[in-house]
Amino acid sequence: MTSHYDHAQVQEFWQYVWERDDVYTLDSDAEDPTYVLGMFPYTSGTLHMGHIRNYAITDAYARYRRMQGDDVLHPMGWDAFGLPAENAAFERKTDPESWTQACIRRMREELETMGFGYDWSREITTCEPDYYRWNQWLFEQFYEDGLVDYEAATVNWCPDCETVLADAQVEERDGTRVCWRCETPVGRRELDQWFFTITDYAEELYEGLDELEGWPDGVREIQRNWIGRQEGTRITFEVSYDADRDGTDTVDVFSTRPETIYGATYLAVSPGHDLARTLAEADDEVADYVDTVREQAPDEVGFAGIETDATAIHPLTGDELPVYVAGYVLEDVGTGAVMGVPGHNERDHAFALAHDLPIERVIVPEGDSTDSERDEMEPYTGEGTLEGSGEYDSLDSETARERLVEDHDALSEDVTYRLRDWLISRQRYWGTPIPVVHCDDCGPVLVPEDELPVELPEFVRTTGNPLDAAEEWKQTTCPECGGPAERETDTMDTFVDSSWYFLRFLSPELADAPFDTDRANDWLPVDIYVGGEEHAILHLLYTRFFTKALADLGLLEHREPIAELRSQGTVLYDGEKMSSSKGNVVAPEEYGAETTRLFVLSAAHPEQDFEWTANNVRGAYDLQQTLYRMATDFVEEGDTRVERRDHDAYVDREIDRTIAAVTEEYERFRFHRAATEIQELARLLRRYRAYDRPHDEVYRRGLLTLAALIAPMAPHLGEELWNKLRGDGLVVEADWPEPAGDRSAYQLERQLVERTLEDVRDIVDVAAIDEPERIELVCAREWKYRAAELVDEAAPDGDTDAIIEQVRAADDVAADRETVGAFVG
Ligand code: ANZ
Ligand code: ZN
Numbered sequence: 001m002t003s004h005y006d007h008a009q010v011q012e013f014w015q016y017v018w019e020r021d022d023v024y025t026l027d028s029d030a031e032d033p034t035y036v037l038g039m040f041p042y043t044s045g046t047l048h049m050g051h052i053r054n055y056a057i058t059d060a061y062a063r064y065r066r067m068q069g070d071d072v073l074h075p076m077g078w079d080a081f082g083l084p085a086e087n088a089a090f091e092r093k094t095d096p097e098s099w100t101q102a103c104i105r106r107m108r109e110e111l112e113t114m115g116f117g118y119d120w121s122r123e124i125t126t127c128e129p130d131y132y133r134w135n136q137w138l139f140e141q142f143y144e145d146g147l148v149d150y151e152a153a154t155v156n157w158c159p160d161c162e163t164v165l166a167d168a169q170v171e172e173r174d175g176t177r178v179c180w181r182c183e184t185p186v187g188r189r190e191l192d193q194w195f196f197t198i199t200d201y202a203e204e205l206y207e208g209l210d211e212l213e214g215w216p217d218g219v220r221e222i223q224r225n226w227i228g229r230q231e232g233t234r235i236t237f238e239v240s241y242d243a244d245r246d247g248t249d250t251v252d253v254f255s256t257r258p259e260t261i262y263g264a265t266y267l268a269v270s271p272g273h274d275l276a277r278t279l280a281e282a283d284d285e286v287a288d289y290v291d292t293v294r295e296q297a298p299d300e301v302g303f304a305g306i307e308t309d310a311t312a313i314h315p316l317t318g319d320e321l322p323v324y325v326a327g328y329v330l331e332d333v334g335t336g337a338v339m340g341v342p343g344h345n346e347r348d349h350a351f352a353l354a355h356d357l358p359i360e361r362v363i364v365p366e367g368d369s370t371d372s373e374r375d376e377m378e379p380y381t382g383e384g385t386l387e388g389s390g391e392y393d394s395l396d397s398e399t400a401r402e403r404l405v406e407d408h409d410a411l412s413e414d415v416t417y418r419l420r421d422w423l424i425s426r427q428r429y430w431g432t433p434i435p436v437v438h439c440d441d442c443g444p445v446l447v448p449e450d451e452l453p454v455e456l457p458e459f460v461r462t463t464g465n466p467l468d469a470a471e472e473w474k475q476t477t478c479p480e481c482g483g484p485a486e487r488e489t490d491t492m493d494t495f496v497d498s499s500w501y502f503l504r505f506l507s508p509e510l511a512d513a514p515f516d517t518d519r520a521n522d523w524l525p526v527d528i529y530v531g532g533e534e535h536a537i538l539h540l541l542y543t544r545f546f547t548k549a550l551a552d553l554g555l556l557e558h559r560e561p562i563a564e565l566r567s568q569g570t571v572l573y574d575g576e577k578m579s580s581s582k583g584n585v586v587a588p589e590e591y592g593a594e595t596t597r598l599f600v601l602s603a604a605h606p607e608q609d610f611e612w613t614a615n616n617v618r619g620a621y622d623l624q625q626t627l628y629r630m631a632t633d634f635v636e637e638g639d640t641r642v643e644r645r646d647h648d649a650y651v652d653r654e655i656d657r658t659i660a661a662v663t664e665e666y667e668r669f670r671f672h673r674a675a676t677e678i679q680e681l682a683r684l685l686r687r688y689r690a691y692d693r694p695h696d697e698v699y700r701r702g703l704l705t706l707a708a709l710i711a712p713m714a715p716h717l718g719e720e721l722w723n724k725l726r727g728d729g730l731v732v733e734a735d736w737p738e739p740a741g742d743r744s745a746y747q748l749e750r751q752l753v754e755r756t757l758e759d760v761r762d763i764v765d766v767a768a769i770d771e772p773e774r775i776e777l778v779c780a781r782e783w784k785y786r787a788a789e790l791v792d793e794a795a796p797d798g799d800t801d802a803i804i805e806q807v808r809a810a811d812d813v814a815a816d817r818e819t820v821g822a823f824v825g
Helices: 007-021 049-067 083-092 096-114 129-144 198-211 217-227 258-263 274-282 284-295 346-355 397-407 494-498 517-523 538-552 593-602 614-637 646-667 671-691 696-710 715-726 743-763 771-777 781-792 800-810 814-819
Strands: 034-038 148-158 163-165 170-173 176-179 187-196 230-241 247-255 266-269 305-313 320-326 337-340 363-365 384-386 411-416 436-439 443-446 475-477 484-487 528-532 565-568 571-573
Touching: 007 593, 007 715, 034 049, 049 096, 049 528, 049 565, 049 571, 049 593, 049 646, 083 096, 096 593, 129 148, 129 494, 129 538, 163 187, 187 284, 198 217, 198 538, 217 538, 230 258, 230 274, 230 320, 230 397, 247 258, 247 266, 247 274, 247 337, 258 363, 258 397, 266 305, 266 346, 274 284, 274 305, 274 320, 284 305, 284 320, 305 346, 320 346, 337 346, 384 397, 397 411, 494 538, 593 614, 593 671, 593 715, 614 671, 614 696, 614 715, 646 671, 646 696, 671 696, 696 715
Parallel strands: 034 528, 266 320, 528 565
Antiparallel strands: 148 163, 148 187, 170 176, 230 247, 230 305, 230 411, 266 337, 305 320, 363 384, 436 443, 436 484, 475 484
């Protein structure tokens, strides 16, 4: 049967033609191509529905831009390092390299089956020495630029993965801190670790968010909170301890309420603070307490603490204050030390009660002139008027803050950030070796540039870090003194790989630099980046950091990598996230790969979650069959006329209107609406043909328009229709359709609709209109979308009759509708 659409055959054929004609390869001479990028997949073995949705979105957009005449860069690669490969290698008696390469082969085949239009000539794989040598090279540039630290630090340790985790890789589950990958409760350890000092860029990373207008507000807010910028005051206390050792020191605290300083009755430092370490050396009790806290999860710490033999001098009164080491003081916040103000801070208050420390009130709430009603047992955390504060008495909080900072050198304005330096060390095999050797005489030394890459040795099965067991690889000589030295056995966090991969796509073969600076200056930023919302901090923050660091190294002019960011929602199946690990991925074979992509695009706005339902998938399949049959019938049966009739003009206008509408929807990433528009035009054309013999040119243009408009979402079908109707050329290389008719007439009508809608918005709650009335309301197609928009903004109760009156009055298309009433349903 000729009119049956054999999706498998059609897919295979057009994929062959695209490859033969090399249609997706971007010419490297392109001046400023549109860079469309989906987050490259982790090589876990198989694509899940989230990937498919992600890549269907970028592919549709890339194809649309190409038809609009843009040069398009739409590359793909593999995020191929990481612990799962190592674990899989263990379980399956293979090695991470073979396992990863097998995953890549399978996943690439899956992507090809879907017919995504990638420039495969730019494929990159992060676990290959050609790629990771540049991680090492960049590490060395960063090192020389002062962006790398090597420090002993208490780190999050996953006992199951036997590795260190960055803060952002620790998740909170029912109050317990667990590993992001295996969900094992995370412990703590002290190790020498490598860090990228991302905190050097804290301010710029924070400030820059305001200008990232192409990014979702939600993602920007998550980054803001993560960076955690806070303005306050830094206060310096002098501290002395142990007469024998004759120790003196200063301890800075960070406070948002310096005006409470006269109420400070003790000083407390975190167990990780330098002073705590120093005191622990001479005081076993302090040492024991520090060790205990280190083993504890934050919620176990409570308000325990230990008094030390140190004393702090209050910088204003000269009083001696006791000094505590206390677990509630967080190492990572502010300066890791606080002045304890139990009268005005909840946590300090709880600590003071537990340790029998004085509680002093130095702020009186507004309008509270008598002391009698105040409950001394409760801290007052608000602002007010100062008392018991010497020359600052009776000033209000704000004025006092300003004066105090002006008057005393010990107080200065300060900004702190929650953001910590990026711990990149991983005690694992399957990652980029950190290009350092450790020499007894010279300390850590960089591997000379001409010896890069430091390649991974052969994989051996051991517990812990296989690199530690690779003796032959590990023993080397010091590049500085020539003496014996050991290689660093830590590898880099895989987020290093993904922090700059978008740059490698520009010149993937380049042998003497990670990327071509001139090209990067021309081609960046990435115009549109699509991926999962879970990357709002880690990946997307590191990427921004790398870009700024590269700019400061003179390797790049841009300081932000991504102009527009879109996150895609989740595909649900029976309410659960659809994923291969849950075993609920619906294989696309049933209706063909293209049905899957057409379905995921037409089911919902890209940012929304939606439910995978067999019925709706069937709908996407049927649409393909219908369009195919329309084209086949037309080509085979003809039966058109040449003379013009009245209602042809209406159809012409509907075609134009659909072009304009679909264009707008593609521009705004509303593929689901584009699909509805296309469907409605198809319906109209079917009625047109059923009503009378259609005008040959009008009908043909209608069908060709459908082929072109659907091609970005369903490219195989697009080619098939295009080929049937025209007999030559590829739709992937065709121009985007232009309205043929009088644009101004269309625009006038649109304006009228817009204007009436403004009125409508004022008087009615569209959501409250019941279904039949709404259908009437939206009799012109335009109305339906406008109405849907209004539903979103639903106003309180409105007068339904009035709105329908308004709508009728404005319905300029009514006349047309009468003419063609017989075929417009
Ligand atoms: C003295 C003070 C008096 C404070 C007062 C507050 C109220 P929020 O809560 O966001 O304002 N702080 C500073 N560093 C800390 C650390 N490492 N661990 C635990 N707490 C720390 O946070 C700012 C306040 O948190 C700071 O201001 C400090 O206590 C505390 F009536 O200083 B405040
Ligand atoms: Zn040496």
